[in-house]
Amino acid sequence: MKIFAAALCLFILQIIVILVLEYRRPQRAVAWLFLLFCCPPLGLLIYYFLGRDYRQSRKLKAHAAGTRRVLHDYAAERSQLITRMEDTGNPELSSHKELLRLLDGLSESLVTGRNASRILVNAGEAYESMLEAMESASEHIHLEVYIFRNDATGERFQDVMIRKARQGVKVRLLCDGLGSRKLGRRFLRPLASAGVETHFFLPSLASLFGGRFNYRNHRKILIVDGLVGFTGGINIGDEYLGKDPKMGFWRDTHLRLEGDAVYYMQHVFLKDWQLVSGERLSHPRLFPVHGCEGTEGVQIIGSGPDGEIDANQAMIFAAICAAESRIWIASPYFIPDPAILRALKNAVLRGADVRIIIPSKPDSALVYNASLSYLDNLLDAGVKFYRYRKGFMHAKVWIADGLLASVGSVNMDMRSFYTDFELSAVLLQPQRIEELANQFRRDLEDSETVDPYVFRQRGELARATEEICSLLSPLL
Template identity: 35%
Template sequence: MQPIKFHTSGRLKRLKRAATYVNLRRKRFVALLVTLAHIAGALTSVQAVMETRTAQGAIAWAVSLNTIPYAAVPAYWAFGRTKFQGYVKKRQEQIDETSPVVRHFIDLASEKQFLVPSRPREAPLLERLTNLPATVGNHVELLRNGEEIFPSIFQGLEQAQDYLLVQFYIVRDDFLGRELQSRLIHAAQRGVRVKFLYDEIGCYQLPRSYLDGLREGGVKVNAFNSTQGRANPFQINFRNHRKIVVVDGRHAWVGGANVGDEYLGLHPRLSPWVDTMVRVTGPAVQAIQVPFLEDWYWASGDLLDLDWTPQGASNGTSKTVFILPTGPADRFETCALYFLHAINSATHRFWIASPYFVPDEQIVSALQLAALRGVDVRILVPEDCDNRLVRLSGWSYVASLEKAGVKVYRFINGFLHHKVMLVDDATAAVGTANFDNRSFRLNFEITLEVQDEDFAGEIEELFLENFADSRLSSALELEERSFPFRLAVRIARLMSPIQ
């Protein structure tokens, strides 16, 4: 019997032809994707060249977008743009709604003689930057660390009768966060109108159940939602970093503290957590309501009905206060210009504390010039930091600053998180803005500046205590570190625009 032969040659040929066809299609598909990626990179590089703020940045983006578009294109759309175009457009649309409210407040403040009668030299500049006036008749109380900050805020929440405006960058579902939640719900249940605004990037770990609990308790909740709008789905680089609490248009809190147990000294590594806020009473409270009004309108489309009639502080103090809300939707780089003006106006002292120190070249030059003209320039930063990239890049500035006489102090007794500034003997500021590119150009911030020698004296005392818990840094320290560390410092410096 002859063995059975299976004629498989034809089938193998067909299978080979099919495999060749599949491979050819796969190669064509990959080639198409590569071509589209390079086209997208080329088109995006045109936008980068047209819109990037500095020549160096434009060159860096153009090269990377055309050489490695697969990584650079999504990176540019997420981190490369420094103008929040969706917000700018919608903010222009809301001017007709919000401007009359702000104008009404300014008219009332003028009528009640709360505007500065003889304005200091810098007042016109700051008022033009922010479109908000400096006011007198304010009381400002300095609050230090969580044990002073949150009891003060919680007491204010309990005293609310009409409305509460609460805005934080980070809120955690921990002991302190749940305490805030409970008090907001309690206020809503007794008839207070409670508005809670949070940044969805800063609160990415906040569970939905926390927000649902607020809503079920009668609190109106909105995320700032920087990505809303058809043209802005990738704008995750913009954050609302403001921390604001307003009670009935009569009391307000502004400063660096978020809501989390670390602010009570419970962080496993970065403790104690050093921070500062201020409690404000007087016509400046209405000015603090303005950025909340605009942020809420952006997030919800609702124009809040608030009390815009200013009242003087009941204790008879009369501090001059500027409120400076800043952000990427401003006509100018308001935050950077404000700090640049403060440095340039210093005659004998400029001290600033910031957990994140990543300035740009114009700020570095201003600090150098101030020191060279004899100003006592001191920068206070934490020794340890919750952001390794920021900590590394901060080292890259020490040598150039030290050469001009700028002193850089590193706080060694915990994590220094407050954002505080002292200029000469009568100007002090507390706010949310860090001394870095993100706060200068990418974040929505709020800073409160006080023109008052007594308050400046309190800030001076705060600084002196911080300096006592710090060590003077030097460029020699970096030179003595290992090559991998110094290389990491330089790489971190290159990434500073998105930190």
């Protein structure tokens, strides 16, 4: 009886701890309580390793404050900042002044006007453009990815980094400690010998015992000489070229940028580099004066648990609320929070065409079932869903009317919104927005419509699996 009473007290104590620490995030609290009921002896222990709030980290706060000066002194001074609607080059924005004001207040990265972008719609095209830019480097190469594979593609990037480092170019490589955990000494030793500096963001074992295992760096950034930048959904690996026999063809979107926006990508990289390496880089040569004559409006938005605002979630929510005619989304994972869910339903009610492309084949059964759990409710509301059939849909793209569009690493899920370190490029130029819209139309041709009637006929076991995964979805 005493053992039972002690166990009950421990169980109640665990419930109280989770409710106290997660009261600002009810969905996460429910998910953690569900896990606690499933394995009561280990609930608090699992929470310690996976659920602690990153925002409380003193190191994180110190590093974030220390690097704001880099942005103010270099990026802002060298950029043409957009503060007036007429400077965006987008007539549709003229009736949405509040949207531009919101974008301007979301993050340390501001809306800039002297940019030129190029949309890259597959890894083959992206890799060739990235490698070409790296070959041209004379000052520095900054590469930051979630996944870096030790395969043929990884070796191509390794060869270029080694060669450029030996030519005197400063090469810095930042990989996520979990996503790139398979990079071993055999791959890293030649990089180090050539002078390439490599660091891993929250290595698996250290982050597990530090209670930070659940927080990952999901950004994809390449910056060459502070003049050319790349971002999007593509990591470094053979599977992105469609060489994984399980996943097959890989549909992704990346972006090449020149101009002011590259300064802000550099700023994000420098913040991450300082957090991981302890080295504060702030030399003016990292922010050289560029000669880009482009006139595209672009904003780089970095978000993560180090920010006071969940900037990418706020940006997407605001754009959905502003859209009147269309909201088109492509994402491999669809686990929206209540605010995004409500905004999508409201958009349908006011007559917007809301279309969402998700994969037909999952790379994670747990996440895929969680995504499917949201379809019933949204299909009833009039949202149109499509399953991509040509291969695996990994692009992270969304389009709101002709107002703006986004390309980046941000999935339409709560992990990207609140837990992971992410980066997106918001495009304001009508031509780029329509280019993404045309690619979306081509993707629709390679997709099948999710018929609401047929979808509702799935079995009870499938429904139960989806509901369980939905309960856990805030943690996925």
